[in-house]
Amino acid sequence: MQRHEVVVVGAGLAGQRAALAAIQAGRDVAVVSKLHPLRSHSGAAQGGINAALGKEDSVDTHIYDTVKGSDYLGDQDAIEFFCREAGPTVVEMEHFGTIFSRGDDGSLARRAFGGAGFPRTIYAADRTGLALLQGLWERLGTERFTLYEEWDLTDLVVRDGRVHGIIAFDRKGGDFEEIAAKSVVLATGPFGRVYGRTTNAHSCTGDGVAVAYAAGAYLKDMEFVQFHPTALLESGILITEGARGEGGILKNAAGERFMSRYAPHVLDLASRDVVSRAIVTEVAEGRGFDGPFGKYVHLELMHLGKEKVMSRLQEIVDYCRNFAGIDPVTEPIPVYPGQHYMMGGIGTDIRGATNIRGLFAAGEGACVSIHGANRLGGNSLLETLVFGKEAGIAAAAHAETAPKPEMHSADLDAVVAPLRAWSNRKDGEDPTALREEMQTTMDRYVGIYRNEADLLEGLKRIRAIKARFPNVHVVDQSHVYNLNLTDALEVGHMLELAETIVVGAYARTESRGAHARTDYPKRDDARWMRHTLAQKTPQGPSLSYSPVTYTRWEPKERVY
Ligand SMILES: Cc1cc2nc3c(=O)[nH]c(=O)nc-3n(C[C@H](O)[C@H](O)[C@H](O)COP(=O)(O)OP(=O)(O)OC[C@H]3O[C@@H](n4cnc5c(N)ncnc54)[C@H](O)[C@@H]3O)c2cc1C
Numbered sequence: 262m263q264r265h266e267v268v269v270v271g272a273g274l275a276g277q278r279a280a281l282a283a284i285q286a287g288r289d290v291a292v293v294s295k296l297h298p299l300r301s302h303s304g305a306a307q308g309g310i311n312a313a314l315g316k317e318d319s320v321d322t323h324i325y326d327t328v329k330g331s332d333y334l335g336d337q338d339a340i341e342f343f344c345r346e347a348g349p350t351v352v353e354m355e356h357f358g359t360i361f362s363r364g365d366d367g368s369l370a371r372r373a374f375g376g377a378g379f380p381r382t383i384y385a386a387d388r389t390g391l392a393l394l395q396g397l398w399e400r401l402g403t404e405r406f407t408l409y410e411e412w413d414l415t416d417l418v419v420r421d422g423r424v425h426g427i428i429a430f431d432r433k434g435g436d437f438e439e440i441a442a443k444s445v446v447l448a449t450g451p452f453g454r455v456y457g458r459t460t461n462a463h464s465c466t467g468d469g470v471a472v473a474y475a476a477g478a479y480l481k482d483m484e485f486v487q488f489h490p491t492a493l494l495e496s497g498i499l500i501t502e503g504a505r506g507e508g509g510i511l512k513n514a515a516g517e518r519f520m521s522r523y524a525p526h527v528l529d530l531a532s533r534d535v536v537s538r539a540i541v542t543e544v545a546e547g548r549g550f551d552g553p554f555g556k557y558v559h560l561e562l563m564h565l566g567k568e569k570v571m572s573r574l575q576e577i578v579d580y581c582r583n584f585a586g587i588d589p590v591t592e593p594i595p596v597y598p599g600q601h602y603m604m605g606g607i608g609t610d611i612r613g614a615t616n617i618r619g620l621f622a623a624g625e626g627a628c629v630s631i632h633g634a635n636r637l638g639g640n641s642l643l644e645t646l647v648f649g650k651e652a653g654i655a656a657a658a659h660a661e662t663a664p665k666p667e668m669h670s671a672d673l674d675a676v677v678a679p680l681r682a683w684s685n686r687k688d689g690e691d692p693t694a695l696r697e698e699m700q701t702t703m704d705r706y707v708g709i710y711r712n713e714a715d716l717l718e719g720l721k722r723i724r725a726i727k728a729r730f731p732n733v734h735v736v737d738q739s740h741v742y743n744l745n746l747t748d749a750l751e752v753g754h755m756l757e758l759a760e761t762i763v764v765g766a767y768a769r770t771e772s773r774g775a776h777a778r779t780d781y782p783k784r785d786d787a788r789w790m791r792h793t794l795a796q797k798t799p800q801g802p803s804l805s806y807s808p809v810t811y812t813r814w815e816p817k818e819r820v821y
Contacts, residue, residue: 262668263440265291265407266660268427269653270414270469271448273301274390274645275624277397279446279613282653284404288660291407291440293414293429295464295747298398299391302450302462303645306390307501307576309372309382310354310646311639312347318379320344327640328814330376330532331633332774332784334482334792337812339611339629343640346647351383354646359396361385362573372506372573374638376532376821380506382639387501387576390642412438413747414468416676417445417476417620418668424476424619425666428676432747435740437677443663444656447473447607447622448649454751455759456600457700460492460499470626471754473607474761478615480795480802481608481628483758484765487636487775488709490536492599495554496584500577500596502638504562505529507573511540512559512593513548519558524821531821534635534775537598541709550595559593598709602641604632604775605762608794613652619659623652630792633809634774679731683749689734692749698726699752699759707763712780716767723763724801727756761795761802768804769793786816 267283269276272294283290294301313323323344328335351369355361362370362384373380385392409429415437416428426441452467453459474480490511491500505511511529513519523539524531531539540558543549549556562570562577567590570578574589581589607622609615609629615622624645631644683689706719730753737745771785772778790809795802 263291263438265289265440265442267444267446267656268293268440268442269446269448270427271301271450271624272296272298273303273448273450273624274393274397274642275649276446276448277401278646278649279448279623279653279656280406281397281401281404282650283657284406286654286657288657291409293409293412293427293440295411295413295432297410299394301394302465303642304391304394305462306642307387307499308374308503308506309384309389309639310351310393310642311374311377311381311637312351312383312643313344313379313381314348314351314369318381322378323347323381325814326376326378327631327637329819330635330637331631332635332819333790333816334633334773334809335631336629336810337814338810340631341812342611343631343644343647347643350643350646354393354396357396357400359385359392361392372503373530374506375502375530375536376637382503382506384503386572387503387574393642413750414449414472415750417472418672419476419617419620420667422618424617426668428673430747430750432742435743437673439668439673441666441668443660443666444619444621446613446652446656447620447626448624448652449626451625452603452755452758453600455699455755455762456703457697458492458497458704459600460489460497461600466751466755467626467758468751468754469622470607471757473615473620473622474757474797476617477797478617478620479608480761481605481792482630482765483605483761483795484769484793485604485634485775486600486762487533487602487604488537488598489601490533490540490598491560491596492601493580493585494552494557494595494597497599498580498584499601500560500580500594501574502533504560504574504577507569508565509560509562511536512561513543514550515548517548519543519548527821532635532637534777535821537709538777540598544597552595555597557595557597560596561593562589563591563593602636604628604630604634604636611651612655613648614655619663621652621656623648634776680746683733683735684738684746686734689732690729692733692745692752695726695730695733696752696755699723699756702726703759703762707766709777711766711776711778713767716763720760720763720767723756723759727760730756757797764802764804765793765795790816
């Protein structure tokens with residue numbers, strides 16, 4: 262058994278920033294990651310990171326935009342803290358070595374992003390996430406810590422409301438291992454793979470969120486799922502909002518710039534939920550294009566000129582050429598919305614603390630909540646760094662005074678015995694088939710527009726798939742790199758999370774932000790200005806609600 266004071270699970274931006282903070286506070290830190298740190302999904306972020314810098318912009322405008330973008334479900338104390346930290350965070354990343362794009366006068370270049378009152382998205386061409394991840398990884402590399410690479414978290418050890426450590430599967434060694442810890446920070450990232458049509462990497466399966474839920478943590482606002490308006494047609498690869506920020510425009514099959522009907526003031530740069538619904542409506546009303554890979558609209562960049570497209574959106578050009586066989590310099594890009602971001606996650610306070618002592622969470626898998634019902638583009642890279650650091654500081658402080666963790670050999674046995682049964686049985690359910698059925702169910706019944714009948718059907722189907730899961734069969738008998746086993750673990754996690762999304766969406770009889778109910782089209786502040794909390798029970802998620810925190814901004818109707 263290994264022992265550390267603080268264990269950070271996840272080595273994307275949130276996990277690395279948490280680890281750095283805990284190391285700087287003088288603790289013995291381990292980082293556990295199922296991927297090489299630089300392969301974390303943070304590295305796929307294209308468009309940029311928000312900070313109100315310079316005289317023309319203000320932190321207050323950033324706060325207001327975020328509150329409005331959240332459809333007034335974001336906690337305003339957390340949003341205020343978050344936006345104030347933005348400037349220092351970006352400057353710190355620059356000092357860590359991130360090379361951002363710059364304007365002609367040498368200052369940090371900024372681009373316009375959806376729902377923002379000012380162009381405040383700082384970027385490194387269209388590979389901002391990778392630039393940040395590399396800068397932070399280099400900085401972390403100057404510190405002393407232990408890295409458990411290609412280890413998959415499978416369980417938390419929690420007794421008497423307190424965390425004692427984790428259990429993880431070592432892919433290379435082929436064994437389940439225990440790591441005792443006084444504090445655990447979960448930074449395991451997104452769970453977009455619950456859906457089939459998603460911009461998220463294959464690794465985005467929400468393991469930490471499901472493991473925390475199983476251990477008794479509250480999951481918050483799980484029904485709020487962001488669909489990005491512009492995912493490349495066949496593959497679902499993201500075409501960054503930066504493409505519209507640089508002047509790209511959306512057109513329907515009649516050649517109309519249709520966003521003038523839905524957001525007359527800001528057009529293509531309305532917030533993501535608004536633009537995604539507009540595209541779905543255009544297509545549903547017969548004004549989309551139709552092709553072998555489904556219906557779509559066009560995103561045009563041709564009028565921007567080759568030089569601008571090639572310098573600002575180089576990766577997008579490569580994606581379009583390699584995955585759609587088109588050249589966006591001279592041709593329109595076929596796009597349709599795809600799942601992109603989860604507003605919900607492990608419920609935490611501003612310091613990353615959960616309802617379990619010694620358990621902290623940060624990044625996309627956590628819900629503070631600053632994004633409320635809808636996240637603004639450029640706010641989540643910032644979230645990983647701001648709240649990753651807070652969680653690291655809080656985890657270090659907790660570890661300083663917490664008693665020694667107690668791990669029992671029975672903890673490991675209890676986890677491993679049922680998993681061994683998956684490999685020992687002669688036949689059973691194929692994890693890949695279960696995953697695909699879950700994904701098509703979520704795409705079809707729990708998508709952009711929702712209604713009671715669809716959600717009930719979706720829930721019935723997800724529960725039926727979940728009921729088959731205990732009979733899952735791991736065919737591969739390999740000791741090392743048994744990806745069949747890790748696939749099965751991931752499907753089990755995602756099924757739990759899918760259920761919390763549908764149950765939350767069914768219960769919330771209003772439309773707010775990304776949660777659009779055709780049978781309840783209005784926002785209902787009197788009943789629903791509150792966070793959904795889901796806690797695991799043998800019968801499925803049990804829901805309760807908590808109030809939204811206000812400071813200065815009264816709820817108003819949200820128009821763009
Ligand atoms: C294509 C794309 C583009 C985006 N563009 C932008 C953008 O321009 N601006 C913006 O603000 N946001 C953007 N986002 C969102 C943003 O990138 C993410 O929300 C953020 O990077 C998530 O960071 P994270 O540290 O929480 O998770 P990740 O970076 O996903 O890291 C998760 C880590 O957890 C580890 N892990 C997962 N499960 C386990 C397990 N069981 N055991 C051990 N380790 C585990 C992984 O190995 C990984 O290291 C984008 C997202 C996508 C998908």
